[in-house]
Amino acid sequence: MVQRSIGQERFGFSGPERKTSSLDTLVSLIDWHAVAALLDPLYPASKGEPAWPPLAMFKALLLSIWYDLSDVKLAEALDDRASFRRFCGFSANEATPERTAFVRFRRLLVAHQLDRSLFETVTMQLKAKAVTVKTGTLVDATIIASASEDDDDARWVKHKRKRAVHGFKAHVGADADTALVEEVSVTSANINDGKAGPGALPDNPGEVFADSAYRGNHFCDAVLAKGGIPRIVATGMWGRDEAETLRKLHEWNKPIHRVRARIEKIFGTWKRCYGLRRMRWRGLAKAAVQVHLTAIAYNLKRTMNILSVPA
Template sequence: MDSEQPSFADVEYGYRRRVSKREQFLEQMEATIPWQVWIDLIEPYYYLDRPGKTGRKAKPLAMMLRMYLLQVWFNLSDEGVEDAIYDSFAMRRFLGVDFTVEQVPDATTLLHFRHLLEKHQLGQRLLAAQNDLFEREGWIMRGGTIVDATIIAAPSSTKNAAGARDPEMHQTRKGNQWYFGMKAHIGTDAGTGYVHSVTATAANVSDITEAVHLMRPDDTAGWGDAGYLGVDKREEITGDPHLAGVTWHIAARKSQLARMHPHERAIESRKAGVRAKVEHAFLIVKRDFGFTKTRYRGLAKNLHHLHVAFALANWLMRARAVALTMAAA
C-alpha cells in the first residue's frame, strides 16, 4: 500500500543490503490477503462518511484494517502498535503512511475500530469469507474434520481496576500443572489443515463438548485426540441425523499403546499423522503471532481475536504452501 510518489525514506531504504524478516513477512501477506474482499465486508459498518458527525475525519478503512492486522500479527497493545509503526519502516510502508502528509492513527482510533469489528462480529465473518474463497479456489478437500483445543492463559492476578480475576475464565489441570484461562477449540480441514471453525470456552470445559460445533454439514469423518473418546455416543451427536453417521477416528489413551498389537499401533500412527495437521494452526497463532495469553477480558473479545488470528494463520499456511510449490518447480 505504498503512496504513488516514493518518499525520501523509501529511497534511502532502497539501498539496504538486507531485508528484515519482518519486512519479508509483511510483503508476503501484502501479496496474499484478498484485501478488497475484506474491505468490502467491513465497509457497510465503517463510518468513513459520517453525515452530521463532527470531529476528526475518519481514517481510510484500508489503513485501519492494516493497522489492526499488525496488532494481531505482532501481539501488540493499541499504544504498542502505534509506537511500533513509528519505529519500523516495514510497518510504516505496509500501512501506507507518508509522514509528510499524515500521521499514524492513534491508539484510541484503533481501539474504536476494534470495537466496531467486535460489535458486528466481523472477525467471524472474515474467517467465513476466507473459507468461502478457499472453497471456490478448490484449496479445501472437504470430507473430514480434525478437532482439537488448546489452553490460552489469562492473567490470574487480582491487582487490577476490578480487583478480581476475569469471571469468564477458569482454572483447569493438564497433567500435573494448573492453568487459569480459556480454551480455543478449532475444527480444521483434514486434508489441508486449514481452520474452518473456532469456538471459545472457559479452560475447565471439556474438549468433547465442543465437537458438535466444529464439524461441517458435509463431513463424513472426524479425528481427535484421546480427549474426544466417546464423542460418538454423546446425545448431541447421536441426536443429529448427519453427525450420527460420521466415522470417528479417535486416538487411544497412551496407557493402552504398550498393550496393543503392532497392527493396532500402526493404525494409531496413521491417526496421529492426520491429527498432526491441526497443530500447525495452533503453532502459528501461539508461537508466530504470540497469542499465548489473553489480551482482553471476557470470552467474546478473545474469540473475535481468535477468529481473525486463525483466518490469518490460514493465509500464512497458504502462502507457505505456494512458496514450497514454486521452489520445487
C-alpha cells in the same frame, strides 16, 4: 463518520528503490474489498472527526499478531516501518493511528460481532487459492490463559501433571492436508472438548481425526450428521485375547495419532509466534476476537507458504 483519505504520496525527490517483504505478497493474496465491505458499517455517522479507514485498522491488527506487538509498539512500528505502511495503505509521509485508535476499533469489532464474519470471508478466499481434494479434518482444543484472574467469563481447569490454568479454550477444526483453520469456537476453559467439539466441525469434514476427549455419542453424531467419518483415539477395546486386543488397539490408534498431531503445529505457531499464550483483553467476546484474528493471520501466512512451494 467521514473516513480519512490515506495513501497519497507527496511530491519529492526519488530515493533508492524500495525493498520488498512478505507483506507485499500478503497484500495481493486475497480480494480485500470483500473485507472492507464487512467493515464499512463500523463508522455510519456522516459527521465528526474523520475516522481512520477500517480496512487499514484491520490490517494493522494483523500486523500486531504476526509480530506480537502491543498497541503502543504497533503505533510506533506503523509510524516507522515502510513495509507496515505499505501493507496498511499509508504513504511514506502521512500520519498514522495512535494507540487509542486501535482500542476503539477493537471495541467496534466486538460491538458489531464481526470477528467470525471476517474469519469466514478471508478463509473462504484462501481455501479457494490453496484448493486440494478434501480428505479429512483435524479437531482439537487448546487452553489460553486469561488476561486476569478477575475475568468473570474465564474458568479454572487442570489436567494431570499440569498446573491449573484460569482462562479460555479455543476449539479448532483444520484441514488435514493444508493445515488451514476452517472453524473456530471459543469457550471458557472448563467446557468439555467433546461437548464443544461440534462447533469446530466444518461442512463435509471427511474423516475427522481427534483424541480420546472427543469419544462419545455427542461428538460422533455431529460428525455423522455433517457427512463425516469419526476417527477417534480409542482408550480400550473388548477382546478374549489380551495380546491380540492390544495389537488391534495400537493399529487403530497409530494412524490417528500420526495425522492428528499436525494440529499441534498450529497451536505452537499461535502461542510461540503470535502471542496467544495469554489473552490480551477480558471477556469471552474479546477473547473470541483475539482467537479469530489469530486464525486469520495464521491462515494468510500458511496460504502464502503453500503457494510459494512449486507444484
